[in-house]
Every structure is written in structure tokens, then in C-alpha cells.
Amino acid sequence: MSERPGRRLSRRALLTTAAATGAVAATGAAAGGVLLADGDATPSATSVPASTEPFHGKHQPGIAAPQQRHALFAAFDLETTDPVKRTRRSAEQLATVFGTLMEQWTLVTANLMAGREPGLRPAGSPQAPADSGVADGLAPARLTLTFGLGPELFERIGRADRRPRALEPLPAFENDRLEDAWCGGDLLVQICADDAQxxxxxxxTLRSRTPGSARLRWTQQGFLGAFGDATPRNLFGHKDGTANPRPGDTGFDAAVWADPAAGPAWFTDGTYLVFRKIRMDLPKWDTSPAHVQDQVIGRRRDNGAPLSGGHEFTTPDLTKTGPDGEPLIPADSHLALVRDIPMLRRSYNYDYGIQGTAEPTETGHRHAGHDHGPGMPAHSGSGHDRYDSGVxxxxxLRDPEQFVRAQRRLATDRLNAFIRHTGSAVFAIPPGARPDRPLAAGLLSAR
Amino acid sequence: MSERPGRRLSRRALLTTAAATGAVAATGAAAGGVLLADGDATPSATSVPASTEPFHGKHQPGIAAPQQRHALFAAFDLETTDPVKRTRRSAEQLATVFGTLMEQWTLVTANLMAGREPGLRPAGSPQAPADSGVADGLAPARLTLTFGLGPELFERIGRADRRPRALEPLPAFENDRLEDAWCGGDLLVQICADDAQxxxxxxxTLRSRTPGSARLRWTQQGFLGAFGDATPRNLFGHKDGTANPRPGDTGFDAAVWADPAAGPAWFTDGTYLVFRKIRMDLPKWDTSPAHVQDQVIGRRRDNGAPLSGGHEFTTPDLTKTGPDGEPLIPADSHLALVRDIPMLRRSYNYDYGIQGTAEPTETGHRHAGHDHGPGMPAHSGSGHDRYDSGVxxxxxLRDPEQFVRAQRRLATDRLNAFIRHTGSAVFAIPPGARPDRPLAAGLLSAR
Structure with a gap:
């Protein structure tokens, strides 16, 4: 397949395609705002605030960069109905809608990540302020936005032949307890920053550019404590990410970036993201003895060392046995099952608390204004708890198959007694944007 | 009414009352953990981590202190059924349950705020670790825990005669759109810290001490950006809290602390908290012109100055008119209606995103996996949006009546077009703990 370089981003293209989709993107320039097209967005060096991550590059931001303290994941679906004509959009129309949205998101993202005003007004609102003012006075706080494309998007926009080869919907897994509402999506945005506001x-800002183009499907928000250079801890209290490849290490590139030989060409320097919402049964965990907890994980909670000894980064010895002749690291511990499958984990803890009365429960019935609390004798271990927290x-990863392989092995993981997977999605993460090219431009370029 | 000094907190009392309630609070001391009774909890100066707020004092923490960046509000109801005997608890039994829980929470709070292990094991779990390990390696991050008592608690524990005089359920207000699930509660905990983890x-940690004693009723979580010494901005982009009294200012004490002459004696140095979950229609706000937004608030968004001129802290001039003869600050703007009613606002922004498919909507119907998004022509302004964010x-305040008066005036507030109150609660906030006395001890002391 031959591909021309990605479409150039221009004001003209932006306005033309915006008008064509009915999204009516009025530009800030028309009403006193600031419109910075991507190509002319370079401010003077002195105006760039500290604590910014670079937007342009070979790869998208928010992947190899150290994790920020807050994250929001949002999935959108393309709007299949033309909001003006009320007719179903064709694949080619959806491709135009998609292309325009990516151009607008690219523009807005480049500006926000650099600490500038977003540069476009909300769709359909020429009189509205270009920015909400919510972050006035705040530093960019290492803001990154990372965009992904779901498996069904490609067919929908008539580009099935350009789907990254390894992108397939994830198979069902033995212990899945998925809720439809927290799965899938045509488009993903991962937003990370050290400041929740x-x-x-x-x-x-991104969402205000979607009316007429895309609908919000789900959001999930997470956090990490200020662990600095230490490996962050999850809500089981264990260090999470010890075995991650480090950027610059041998093997990092091979573990994380898509295989360019696998194609398609436009996807070179892309990667894949597997997202799973995993609910933790914290009351059950909290009432388990410390040695039971450690054997589930295969590591010591306090210092992260494998149960075979040493320190956090000591190579686990799966053959080493204790006085009872059993392996110190149980064969069905989490560590033993997945330690040799490389992937860059960039997970966040979440703690939503109780969300109203209408939250679906495992048993299908609802409670009016309370829950039974953890460890209540009548309900202990039943998972009967409206409280939603976990990871x-x-x-x-280079190929979602790495995750599939790991997750299949985890069918016998001791950890399954304490977790359940309630959300799932997989996305192709296109290569980074260049100053002359919006994100995913290669997907739409002329054939 | 004569009151003896509050009950002394002792290990003996703690264990005795815990056993009496069936809550079976095993102490950490019994299994290698650390039990610090409140009176002997003073560590050496060098072991106190930086970034701690004092727990003991005349007033509770988390009120006059500068706001932290994250907050969680959780309401609990006392457990009215004995979990062992399965019988309904008497008022005197509930008083014992309440007293024990406050002793345990006091102990745990003093330790956590000082950066120590919590010091008690989860209820009913003698083999479990005393702490989750989730914050190992993290500084206390100015953690504060502030406890409150709901209006119905006092009758429930047979202490109606000791109810703080000004504590009454809030009346219904004209624009209330309250959801039961987000209202009321016997007990409140406000937890604030600069670190979400x-x-x-x-x-x-607090919740793990509640089984058998209390049930979680609702939780709400909020955040503030790192505004430093500047007034924080809400999700309308406006500075929120400009008119707050400052600790040390004339009028602060009279605005915030309960009137000691009003009684009861045990409540001296207490205060009241009015909590309201206020949902913001951000898509509607975002598509309103800047001057409309400013006139709703009565201030300029950019610098917080009243529309009558000056800077953020200039006294508003409600009589000043513009070229059209109209007041520069509209009489039905938010500022004009409430500016002369003093209260210490300590609000947080919240942004829950979309929470599953089962979130109740205004119109009573549900969506499977998407919403219609902001500004969609067919739904614009209908409030038809599952996205939940606001303040x-x-x-x-000295007396919840201050809030009632303000809220009644706000019946005509222009802001009502952009907000709705969906949660509501009021609590008496007891005075601060002393090293020899758990929180709210005076409520239970001998008559």
C-alpha cells in the first residue's frame, strides 16, 4: 500500500471540513479569541510555562513519560446521524467527521499541553468564550492527551484496509464480569496531569468540540499518590509496575511500539492500549492475613521484593522452596503467572465511592441510601457492596496479543478471588503528531 | 444542664465498650501492630513528617485551615440492628455503639493525621494487617478529618436534650431537585488532603472500623487546582470564596463558630456544616456569551472583580449604574443576593463523568452506553445529560440559619438557570478533640 504524507492541517481545511459536517466550528479569530493553527503555534521560549510535556514527536505523549498523578479515560462513539439533515451518515461522511474532529482535537491539544488557550470555540457557539477559565492561573501540570482508535472505527469510516493488523476486539475471558457501559468505543482519550482541575x-475542552461529531460513551478517572521515583502502590497496598520496561532499556521498544513490519505504513511508531476496569474487593482483602495477601501477589507488600528474596528489583526465583518444600512464590500467584510477558503498565487507582442508589449490584437488587458495609457477617465475601474502587x-504494548496471553494464564490466578474485571477496551494508538499533520492523518490520506 | 468533663479515652474503656457492642475491635497490640491510645501518641519531634495539620485543639481541623486539593465527604448511619443478636438496638445501646465508634475514629484520626499507622485493626479481623499499606511512602499531605453529627442522631441515641440548638433539618427550598441517596446521614466525615491516595x-481506614456500628450512606469527592494563595476557581471558571472571612479577621469567629451562649455546653467551640451537592449544566454555561456569564455571577471571570469595578476584593457597589441606567451588578445576580450573609465557604469542585448506564436521569429514562452530549440541537438546554459535575x-457557619436565609433569597438567582441542588445535608461539628477526650465525648458524658 502506498500512502502519501498525511493531510496538512490548514485553517482553510479546518473551516471547510467543519462546515461540511454541520459542526459549525467557529474560530476564535473571528471574535477576538486566539486561533493557533498547529503549524504556527510555536510560542516564544519564554512564554512556555514549566511543567509541560512535548506534544509533537515520533510517538504520542502520555506513554513513555513518567506517570502523572491524575488520569481520565474517555471513550466516544462517532455520531452516525447527521444532526441537521437527520439522515444516517455514509462511511465517507463519517470519515470526514472523524478527520475534522481529529484536526480540532489536535489543535486544541497542542495548545493546552503547551499551557495556551485552546484556540477554538465550542462547536456551534460563536458567541461563547473559547475557554472555560477553569484552569486560569494553573500551570499545565505535565498535561498529556493521548488518542486511540477502537477496532470498529475502521470499518465505520470505510478504512477497514487500514486497520492496524493487531487490532481486534479482545476475546472473552473466563472471569470477565463486564458491564456494557464500561466497554468499547470508537475513540479514546487518555488525559493525564498532576492537577485534577x-x-x-x-x-x-475536548468534549465541547464533539457535538454533532461524537457522543461520550464512558469515562473513568483515576489517581496515584505522590510516590516520586518509587513504584506507585495500588489499592491492595502493593507496588504496581515493578517489572515495567524502562524507556531506554533494552527491550522497551520491542515491548511497547507496534511492529512496523506488521503494518499498515501509516501506523509506524504507533502502539496499542489495553484498558481494563478492575474492581477490587477491598473489604475481603483488608480482612485477609498479611502472608495470604503476599502469597496472592508473589511479593512482599512492604518492599515489593519477590517472596524468593532480595529487593524489589531482584529477579524472582520460581524454583526456590521453603521449609515445607513448596515454592516460596506460589505457582498460581500473580507474579508467577505473568512475569515473563512484557508490557508497559501505566495503571491508575480509582475510588468512586458510592454513586447514588441506582448503581447495578451483582445480585440485581438495589439499596436505598446505604450499603451493608464491609465485613458485615451476613454479607461477608459475597461481593455485595455498592462501593466501587480498584484499578x-x-x-x-506492541501487540494486544501479549495481554490476551497473560490474561488467559491468569484464569487460575489467586488474585481472582479479590478482583473482577468490569470494563474492557482496546485501542490502536496512532503515532505522534507532527507540526504539519494532525493525529491519525495517515489513516485518511489519499490512496 | 451540668456536664462533667468528657469521658477519658483509655485502652480499657475502648476494649470494654467495643466488646459490649459486638464490634469486636481487636487491638493492634495483640498481634504485633501498633496501638497508640490518644494520650500516649506523641512521637519524638523528628518522627513527625512535614505537611501535617494539628489534630488536637479547640476546634476540629479542616475548617479554618487553608483548603487542601482533594476532599471526600462520607455520611454514615448508625447500625440499628445488633449484628450478632439480630435484634433492634435500644437508644442506650446505640449511644454505646456511637461512643465506641467515635473513640476508635478519634484514635485512628490522631494517628493518620500525624503520619503514623492507624493503630487499630479492622473490626472483626484480628489476623488482618492494621493498615492497608496504600499510603506507604507518602507524606501526610496535610490530611485532615472532620466529623459531624446529623440532626436525627441525637434522638436516636437518646440525647435529644443535648442537640445543638441550631441544628435542624434544612427546610425544602424552591429550586431543590434533591436525590434521597445524596442527602442526610447520622455521621459525616470530611476528609481533605493534598494527595488523593x-x-x-x-x-x-475509617470505614474498616464501621462494620457492626455504622453503614455507609453516601460519598462525594471533590478537588481544587493548585491555586496557591489565589482564590480557587469553580467549574464555571469563576473565583469562588472571595468574600470568605479570613481566620484572624474581625468577624471570622462570629461568622463561623457556634454561639456558646446558645448551648448546649458540650458544643462550645463547635460549628455547623451545610453541605449541598450542586450540579452544574456546563454545556449550557459554556455556550453562553462571556458577558451573560459575568452578569449571572455579578463579577468578572478574569480577575474576580465586581462588575461595579475595582479588583477582586473591592467592595461591590450595588447602586452603580451603566450607560443604560441599569445596575452594573444585576439585582438578581448571585453576588447581589448573598454578599452580606457571612459564612466560611470551603467548597470543592467535582467531576464524576458518566457513571454507568443506570444513573437516574431527569426524565426518568436511561441510555445504553452513551449520552447525547452537550449542545446537541435536539436536547440543548434540556438538562438531559448523564454527565455529573459541579460543586x-x-x-x-455559626448557625445554619445563615444558609437558609441566603438560599431563600437565591430563589430568584440568575444562576438557577445553570445549576440544580441534588444533595443536601446539615451537621453539627463538635469542638476539637483533646488528648484526654475523644470527639463528641461531651455528648455522652454523665448527666
Whole structure:
């Protein structure tokens, strides 16, 4: 397949395609705002605030960069109905809608990540302020926005032949307890920042550009404590990410970036993201003895060392046995099952608390204004708890098959007694944007 | 009424009352953990981590202190059924349950705020670790825990005669759109910290002490950007809290602390908290012109100055008119209606995103996996949006009547077109703990 370089981003193209989709993107320039097209967005060096991550590059931001303290994951579906004509959009129309949205998101993202005003007004609102003002006075706080494309998008926009080869819907797994509402999506945005309000404003800015183009499907928000250079801890209290490849290490590139030989050409320097919402049964975990907890994981909670000894980064010895002749690291511990499958985990903890009365429960019935609490004798271990907290598991990998292989092995994981997977999605993460080319431009370029 | 000094907190009392309630609070001391009774909890100066707020004092923490960046509000109801005997508890039994829980929470809180292990094992779990380990390696991040008592608690524990005089359920207001699930509660905990994971761990620690004693009723979580010394901005982009009294200012004490002459004696140095969950229609706000937004608030968004001129802290001039003869600050703007009613606002922004498919909507029907998005022509302005974000309004005040008066005036507030109150609660906030006395001890002391 031959591909021309990606479409150039221009004001003309932006306005033309916007008008064509009915999204009526009025530009800030028309009403006193600031419109910075991507190609002329370079501010003077002195105006770039500290704590910014670079947007342009070979790869998208928010992957190899150290994790920020807050994250929001949002999935959107393309709007299949033309909001003006009320007719179903054709694949080619959807491709135009998609292309325009990616151009607008690219523009807005480049500006926000650099600490500038977003540069486009909300769709359909020429009189509205270009920005919400919510983050006025706040530093960019290492804001990154990372965009992904779901498996069904490619057919929908008539580009099935350009789907990254390894992108398939994930298979069903033995212990899945998925809720439809937290699965899938045509488009993903991962937003990360060290400041929750900077993150909230960035998401709102992106979302305000979607009316007529895309619908919000789900959101999930997570956090990490200020662990600095130490491996962050999850809500089981264990260090999570010890075995991650480090950027610059041998093997990092091979573990994380898509195989360029696998194609398609436009996807070179892309990667894949597997997202799983994993609910933790914290009351059950909290009432288990410490040695039971450690054997589930295969590591010591306090210092992260494998149960075979040493320190956090000591190579686990799966053959070493204790006085009872049993392996110190149980064969069905989490560590033993997945330690040799490389992936870049970039997970976040989440703690939604109780969300109203209408939250679906495992048993299908509802409670009016309370729950039974953890450890109540009548309900202990039943998972009967409306409280929703756990981990937003994120893995960037060369091929989602790495995750599939790991997850199949985990069918016998001791950890299954304490977790359940309730959300799932997989996305192709296109290569990074260049100043002259919006994200995913290669997907739409002329054949 | 004569009151003896509050009950002394002792290990003996703790164990005796715990056993009496069936809550079976095993102490950490019995299994290698650390039990610090409140009176002997003073560590050496060098072991106190930086970034701690004092727990003991005349007033509770988390009120006059500068706001932290994250907050969780959780309401609990006392468990009215004995979990062992399966019988309904008497008022005197509930008083014992309440007293024990406050002793345990006091102990745990003093330790967590000082950066120590919590010091008690989860209820009913003698083999479990005393702490979750979730915040190992994290600084206390100015953690504060603030406890409140709901209006119905006092009758329930047979202490109606000791109810703080000004504590009454809030009346219904004209624009209320309250959801039962987000209202009321016997007990409140406000947890604040600069680190979301420190906060999450503190809440989990408190909650693990509740089985058999109390049930979680609702939780709400909020955030603020790192505004430093500047007034924080809400999700309308406006500065929120400009008119707050400052600790040390004339009028602060009279605005915030309960009137000691009003009684009862045990409540001296207490205060009241009015909590309202206020949902914001951000798509509607975002598509309104800037001057409309400013006139709703009565201030300029950019610098917070009143529309009558000056800077953020200039006294508003409600009589000043513009070229059209109209007041520069509209009489039905938010500022004009409430500016002369003092209260200490300590509000947080919240942004829950979309929470599953089962979230109740205004019209009573549900969507499978998407919403219609902001500004969609067919739904614009209908409030038809599952996205839940806004402000967790918190006001500490001498008397909840201050809030009632303000809220009644706000019946004509222009802001009502953009907000709705969906949660509501009021609590008496007891005075601060002393090293020899758990929180709210005076409520239970001998008559």
C-alpha cells in the first residue's frame, strides 16, 4: 500500500471540513479569541510555562513519560446521524467527521499541553468564550492527551484496509464480569496531569468540540499518590509496575511500539492500549492475613521484593522452596503467572465511592441510601457492596496479543478471588503528531 | 444542664465498650501492630513528617485551615440492628455503639493525621494487617478529618436534650431537585488532603472500623487546582470564596463558630456544616456569551472583580449604574443576593463523568452506553445529560440559619438557570478533640 504524507492541517481545511459536517466550528479569530493553527503555534521560549510535556514527536505523549498523578479515560462513539439533515451518515461522511474532529482535537491539544488557550470555540457557539477559565492561573501540570482508535472505527469510516493488523476486539475471558457501559468505543482519550482541575478543564475542552461529531460513551478517572521515583502502590497496598520496561532499556521498544513490519505504513511508531476496569474487593482483602495477601501477589507488600528474596528489583526465583518444600512464590500467584510477558503498565487507582442508589449490584437488587458495609457477617465475601474502587489497568504494548496471553494464564490466578474485571477496551494508538499533520492523518490520506 | 468533663479515652474503656457492642475491635497490640491510645501518641519531634495539620485543639481541623486539593465527604448511619443478636438496638445501646465508634475514629484520626499507622485493626479481623499499606511512602499531605453529627442522631441515641440548638433539618427550598441517596446521614466525615491516595487510604481506614456500628450512606469527592494563595476557581471558571472571612479577621469567629451562649455546653467551640451537592449544566454555561456569564455571577471571570469595578476584593457597589441606567451588578445576580450573609465557604469542585448506564436521569429514562452530549440541537438546554459535575458546596457557619436565609433569597438567582441542588445535608461539628477526650465525648458524658 502506498500512502502519501498525511493531510496538512490548514485553517482553510479546518473551516471547510467543519462546515461540511454541520459542526459549525467557529474560530476564535473571528471574535477576538486566539486561533493557533498547529503549524504556527510555536510560542516564544519564554512564554512556555514549566511543567509541560512535548506534544509533537515520533510517538504520542502520555506513554513513555513518567506517570502523572491524575488520569481520565474517555471513550466516544462517532455520531452516525447527521444532526441537521437527520439522515444516517455514509462511511465517507463519517470519515470526514472523524478527520475534522481529529484536526480540532489536535489543535486544541497542542495548545493546552503547551499551557495556551485552546484556540477554538465550542462547536456551534460563536458567541461563547473559547475557554472555560477553569484552569486560569494553573500551570499545565505535565498535561498529556493521548488518542486511540477502537477496532470498529475502521470499518465505520470505510478504512477497514487500514486497520492496524493487531487490532481486534479482545476475546472473552473466563472471569470477565463486564458491564456494557464500561466497554468499547470508537475513540479514546487518555488525559493525564498532576492537577485534577487542569485535567477536568482539558476534558471539558475536548468534549465541547464533539457535538454533532461524537457522543461520550464512558469515562473513568483515576489517581496515584505522590510516590516520586518509587513504584506507585495500588489499592491492595502493593507496588504496581515493578517489572515495567524502562524507556531506554533494552527491550522497551520491542515491548511497547507496534511492529512496523506488521503494518499498515501509516501506523509506524504507533502502539496499542489495553484498558481494563478492575474492581477490587477491598473489604475481603483488608480482612485477609498479611502472608495470604503476599502469597496472592508473589511479593512482599512492604518492599515489593519477590517472596524468593532480595529487593524489589531482584529477579524472582520460581524454583526456590521453603521449609515445607513448596515454592516460596506460589505457582498460581500473580507474579508467577505473568512475569515473563512484557508490557508497559501505566495503571491508575480509582475510588468512586458510592454513586447514588441506582448503581447495578451483582445480585440485581438495589439499596436505598446505604450499603451493608464491609465485613458485615451476613454479607461477608459475597461481593455485595455498592462501593466501587480498584484499578484502571492500562497496558501499552506492541501487540494486544501479549495481554490476551497473560490474561488467559491468569484464569487460575489467586488474585481472582479479590478482583473482577468490569470494563474492557482496546485501542490502536496512532503515532505522534507532527507540526504539519494532525493525529491519525495517515489513516485518511489519499490512496 | 451540668456536664462533667468528657469521658477519658483509655485502652480499657475502648476494649470494654467495643466488646459490649459486638464490634469486636481487636487491638493492634495483640498481634504485633501498633496501638497508640490518644494520650500516649506523641512521637519524638523528628518522627513527625512535614505537611501535617494539628489534630488536637479547640476546634476540629479542616475548617479554618487553608483548603487542601482533594476532599471526600462520607455520611454514615448508625447500625440499628445488633449484628450478632439480630435484634433492634435500644437508644442506650446505640449511644454505646456511637461512643465506641467515635473513640476508635478519634484514635485512628490522631494517628493518620500525624503520619503514623492507624493503630487499630479492622473490626472483626484480628489476623488482618492494621493498615492497608496504600499510603506507604507518602507524606501526610496535610490530611485532615472532620466529623459531624446529623440532626436525627441525637434522638436516636437518646440525647435529644443535648442537640445543638441550631441544628435542624434544612427546610425544602424552591429550586431543590434533591436525590434521597445524596442527602442526610447520622455521621459525616470530611476528609481533605493534598494527595488523593492519602485521602483514599484514610477513608478506607475509617470505614474498616464501621462494620457492626455504622453503614455507609453516601460519598462525594471533590478537588481544587493548585491555586496557591489565589482564590480557587469553580467549574464555571469563576473565583469562588472571595468574600470568605479570613481566620484572624474581625468577624471570622462570629461568622463561623457556634454561639456558646446558645448551648448546649458540650458544643462550645463547635460549628455547623451545610453541605449541598450542586450540579452544574456546563454545556449550557459554556455556550453562553462571556458577558451573560459575568452578569449571572455579578463579577468578572478574569480577575474576580465586581462588575461595579475595582479588583477582586473591592467592595461591590450595588447602586452603580451603566450607560443604560441599569445596575452594573444585576439585582438578581448571585453576588447581589448573598454578599452580606457571612459564612466560611470551603467548597470543592467535582467531576464524576458518566457513571454507568443506570444513573437516574431527569426524565426518568436511561441510555445504553452513551449520552447525547452537550449542545446537541435536539436536547440543548434540556438538562438531559448523564454527565455529573459541579460543586460540592460546603459552608461552615455559626448557625445554619445563615444558609437558609441566603438560599431563600437565591430563589430568584440568575444562576438557577445553570445549576440544580441534588444533595443536601446539615451537621453539627463538635469542638476539637483533646488528648484526654475523644470527639463528641461531651455528648455522652454523665448527666
Amino acid at each position: 487542569v485535567l477536568s478543564r482539558a476534558f471539558r 484502571l489497568f492500562c497496558a501499552y | 492519602v485521602l483514599s487510604r484514610a477513608f478506607r 460540592l458546596f460546603c459552608a461552615y
